[in-house]
Amino acid sequence: MAKLITLFKLLPKKHQLLLSLLTLAIFVIIFIPTDNAVASKQTPESGVAVRYDVPLAFRTPDAPSAQNVADSGEPQESEKAAEAITDSIVEQTSDALETQVDKQADGMAELEHFEVKRGDTLAALFQRASLSAREVYDITQLPLAKKHLIKIMPGEEITIGKSADGGLKLLQYRIDAISTLIINHDNKGYREEVQTKDVENRQQFVSAEIHSNFWNAGVDAGLNPAQIMQLATIFGWDVDFALDIRNGDSFSLIYEQEFADGEFLRNGNILAAEFINQGERYTAVRYTDGNYYSADGRSMRKAFLRSPVDFKYVSSNFNPRRLHPVTGLVRPHRGVDYVAAIGTPIKSAGAGKVIKASYNQYNGNYVFIRHNATYTTKYLHLNKRKVKEGEYVKQGQIIGTLGKTGRVTGAHLHYEFIVNGVHRNPRTVDLPKAEPIAKQERSAFDALSKSLMAALNHQKQVRIAMQK
Template sequence: MRKLSYLLLLMMAITACNDEPKKVEIADNTIEKPAPKIVKEYGYVLNDFEVVRDTVRSGDSFGIILGSHGVNPGKIFQIVEKVKDTFNPRKVVIGKPYVILKENDSAQTPKVFIYENDLINYTVVNLGDSISAYTAKKPVTITKKTVSGVISSSLSEAIEEEGLNYLLAHEMNNIYQWSIDFFRLQKGDRFKLVYNERYINDSIYAGIENIEASVFYHQEKPYYAFNFLTDSISGTREYYDEKARPLQSFFLKAPLNFSRISSRFSPRRYHPVQKRWKAHKGTDYAAPHGTPIWSTANGVVIASSYTAGNGNYVKVKHNGTYTTQYLHMSKRAVKTGQRVKQGDIIGYVGSTGLATGPHVCYRFWVNGRQVDPFRQNLPAAEPIEEKYIPSYFAAIEPLKAELGEIEFQQINTEI
């Protein structure tokens, strides 16, 4: 019996030694937090700062804004004196956004002030010990787009119907203002565009960059326009047609954006103020009071004055052959002797002098004789230099093909 008991104890000991210890698994409920997303803007890692975003409000000034964030008057004066050549604190504009970057600690001391001049350009003012200021631009990407449209009533409505930015209509008017009268478009006129848009950080729309190429069918005649770099040093670009002819004329078709021509050049017209028949040696463009009036060509202002009949008027000599005059202005914007370029604002629509309502009377002289500008064969602008013509045709070939691939909508010419 004693031997049997001993044998049983021995077997139990051997079994116990051979048993593997059981592993007890403990659930790990720890959740790893994702690393915070690094936010970079204006050349700074915003995660490193306490960020304050706001806009300039009525009554705000640079000093008031900084003072409300704990910057003392002495420091503000020092900052203003240091940065005034780069950033004029007295010209902050109501409604403009700004950002203040503060130390990310309990003191939250302002370190950087960022003022947004516009959608793309901004000014950075370092508020620390090394006070300084500089201007910079947000990253901008350019996206190419193509579109077509058909005129049913006006260019602006055609642009709106396509869901496009109204600025495209403005750009097209600038391109074709010497060759197409947009107040006389016909139903069924149509256009194709290859153009570029600007986007900030690939997402925020920042306007039209340019129109690379376009064709406008007016009265079934195609008017091509291609944007071409004519001077790589100055960056000058102009528009030319498919035969390398300039679209720009020596003279604009009109001295303003007008609503209608209220009276044309005529040898005999009943004067609405003087109540008698007399020659009307000008073209009257009706437009709202204050509409900008621009010079129709480059030249020198030879008169900027006032008379009882003309009211406020400006006269511009363009060369030895051509002179123009602009009457009944509410306000003149140039002085005698001043040089002006085509499109420069020289005054604003009014009804001064012998006028019954707001308009500009546009007068045109050729060799000292007043004539109807609509009956003149006016000179064109400077052509492309001969040396650039081969590269111009090479540049427009793919653009012309791209225009050809754009399809028009179905044209409905029913009245």
């Protein structure tokens, strides 16, 4: 294989391109499934992790009314969308080829691509491109060229087209995913411009049922790690993602994706989401202030996080009858144990003052935080303490790391939640109601929330229909 690659690199650029195209074509033929295969992919029997494009009707920046949403989609829409994606990929390839052909017909020799190499200078690259000293001078006098070409990086490419007599006619440089510098040269002189593609926001729908754990369900649904964490953060005030996720829980979301000329740029924000945890339904809508509110307009942010440990560190899921790490027995327990690796960061569940940060033979390293006259939280068996007595901490601040100090047999965090001096279950205790959305934002929020939740529900129905 290594030999092949070396051989490939020795070939002229033109041959490399041809070979690459040929290889691509073979891959496309082998791996792009037929229509039937696409259809079966869209309706998995397991019902897990279906992901598809939201029909065009949802892509308008102004949220559609609930009625529009209900009318817009048939189950086949998503299949069409999938086909459209495949089509657009094919189209792009042929477009690129056409452009080249056009240029040739225009009396221009073939476009040549020059890759910026490590340690390369613009002068060296222009020399490889056989530009004359005069042409190099002229280009470097152009304001846009001066501004952008000075920043070329290894791996980037400058495309050059010449006339039949070898004079420079065209120079193209892709500044980033949406901007390209284009310099044209003819007998009237040089013209330069930066062409910018329009960025289009599309809405993507994802829905999944959880069977092994939340993370896997997210990955299977096509979410990236940042999106999975964002989803957990949005609902982290209501749901303990470390311990409370159960087989059959599910989530659905609509998030933004940015495209330029059909080319995917990046994932954007989660716009709306629903999480069903042990039969309880939680909703979230992103408002224009960048904050998340429940569909009925209550802030998602609360005085306490449900869990002081990020779920991604906690190894065991679906284990409601947790064994106590000391005795090996299931028994009533004044706190909650989170079993995870030593060194796992532990967060303060809420803002407050550290009233104890110390060590004893039972608790090991421990931290107590007083949030107000009513609430206190306790964190035991820490490997390291990261706060001192008397210190004020913010919600989510790392106060220590998980350990196995004190009277324990294995590494875990023992977490206690005390309300007016009484131990309560932090995962089920009623927490102070969060602030609702500001009065003057109410009607705008309600309209947005209504349309996004309608879109979400509609997409769920489409999905269910597809599985029948």
